Amino acid sequence: MTTDSVPPEDLKNDRESEPATMTSAPPPDSKTPLGPAATIRCIFGGVLMGLANLVPGISGGTMLLASGIYALLVDAISDLAAFRFKRKSLMIMILVVGPALLAIVLFSGLAGRFVLEQRWVAFSLFIGLTLGGVPILLRSLAPVGFLTFVGCLLGLIAMAFLAFGTGDPGAPEGGGSFGGLLIAGFAAGAAMLLPGLSGSYVLLVLGEYVVILTTIDEARAALSARDWAGLVTAGWTVFPVALGVVVGIGTVGVVVRLLLKHVRGLTMGFLLGLLVGAVFGLWPFRMPVPPQVGTMVRGDLIESVEQAEAVKTKYWPTVGFTPTAAQIGGAAGLILVGVMISGSIGLLGGKDPEDDAQAVRT
Numbered sequence: 001m002t003t004d005s006v007p008p009e010d011l012k013n014d015r016e017s018e019p020a021t022m023t024s025a026p027p028p029d030s031k032t033p034l035g036p037a038a039t040i041r042c043i044f045g046g047v048l049m050g051l052a053n054l055v056p057g058i059s060g061g062t063m064l065l066a067s068g069i070y071a072l073l074v075d076a077i078s079d080l081a082a083f084r085f086k087r088k089s090l091m092i093m094i095l096v097v098g099p100a101l102l103a104i105v106l107f108s109g110l111a112g113r114f115v116l117e118q119r120w121v122a123f124s125l126f127i128g129l130t131l132g133g134v135p136i137l138l139r140s141l142a143p144v145g146f147l148t149f150v151g152c153l154l155g156l157i158a159m160a161f162l163a164f165g166t167g168d169p170g171a172p173e174g175g176g177s178f179g180g181l182l183i184a185g186f187a188a189g190a191a192m193l194l195p196g197l198s199g200s201y202v203l204l205v206l207g208e209y210v211v212i213l214t215t216i217d218e219a220r221a222a223l224s225a226r227d228w229a230g231l232v233t234a235g236w237t238v239f240p241v242a243l244g245v246v247v248g249i250g251t252v253g254v255v256v257r258l259l260l261k262h263v264r265g266l267t268m269g270f271l272l273g274l275l276v277g278a279v280f281g282l283w284p285f286r287m288p289v290p291p292q293v294g295t296m297v298r299g300d301l302i303e304s305v306e307q308a309e310a311v312k313t314k315y316w317p318t319v320g321f322t323p324t325a326a327q328i329g330g331a332a333g334l335i336l337v338g339v340m341i342s343g344s345i346g347l348l349g350g351k352d353p354e355d356d357a358q359a360v361r362t
Contacts, residue, residue: 049100073193073253078254112213119284119318155274178236184203184208189247192248208241286319288316293308
């Protein structure tokens with residue numbers, strides 16, 4: 001039989017069954033570097049991810065979806081976690097993580113001061129940004145089954161415990177211990193890769209958000225001034241967070257695809273529960289107050305006025321206050337603005353992470 005007499009479908013099947021070494025196209029594990037378009041998307045996505053992780057309510061995973069590099073990054077993390085050091089995976093990590101870290105260092109001080117000085121404004125906006133991410137996960141839930149409801153309930157319970165079972169959510173008091181920073185870094189790193197969830201929100205309800213952001217800004221200022229002693233001091237706060245973030249990202253990068261593949265309904269329901277329950281810890285009408293003699297700050301008893309005055313603002317406890325009518329109206333407006341912003345971003349990255357990963361693998 002000649003080639004001309006072979007049906008086109010049979011030829012297509014024969015080509016697909018040939019070994020990769022017999023085709024002209026490079027195999028999926030090729031060391032071919034990223035193209036210009038993918039490189040630009042990685043850099044852009046890294047910047048967006050860094051900025052998102054400074055703002056509670058905006059998900060770094062959503063930013064990765066919006067820039068079209070979610071699956072690329074997750075696959076690269078999975079490769080490195082399995083000690084498969086492919087050139088392409090290393091390049092993706094550099095192009096994404098480098099810009100993300102730069103954005104965090106440059107804008108951490110601004111974000112930290114915003115929360116410290118305008119707490120009710122910031123938290124109202126954060127509530128809206130958080131709720132605006134709900135449609136992103138709702139589009140990924142179909143079909144909804146019993147396990148989806150179970151996962152959602154578990155997520156709500158987890159966030160309720162995080163918000164109400166660990167003291168004042170977002171309060172700096174007690175923040176800054178090595179163990180607490182390590183756990184916060186791990187949780188934030190894990191949340192960074194989950195679309196719809198905000199890593200910085202996790203830091204906020206754990207009471208480490210302001211501590212970490214202001215310390216990063218202090219480290220940047222110390223480095224600029226060549227204040228090595230100040231840099232070392234800041235490093236004792238930054239190091240456990242960075243270590244926790246690396247472990248958290250690496251763990252999620254390996255696990256997330258397995259969970260979505262084998263227990264998708266339960267996993268997506270749990271993520272939705274976490275997202276909706278996030279608002280439990282964002283009550284806006286609280287304000288930081290100077291510590292008083294006889295109170296505990298970061299595990300130390302304040303025994304004198306001088307010791308109380310020496311406590312940095314980022315470690316001050318917070319107390320509730322009765323809002324005015326203008327503040328209530330302003331909070332409602334800011335929540336609406338946050339929903340619109342987060343929802344608009346979600347439209348850019350509305351593709352399901354599992355579908356995105358499949359598109360890249362094929």
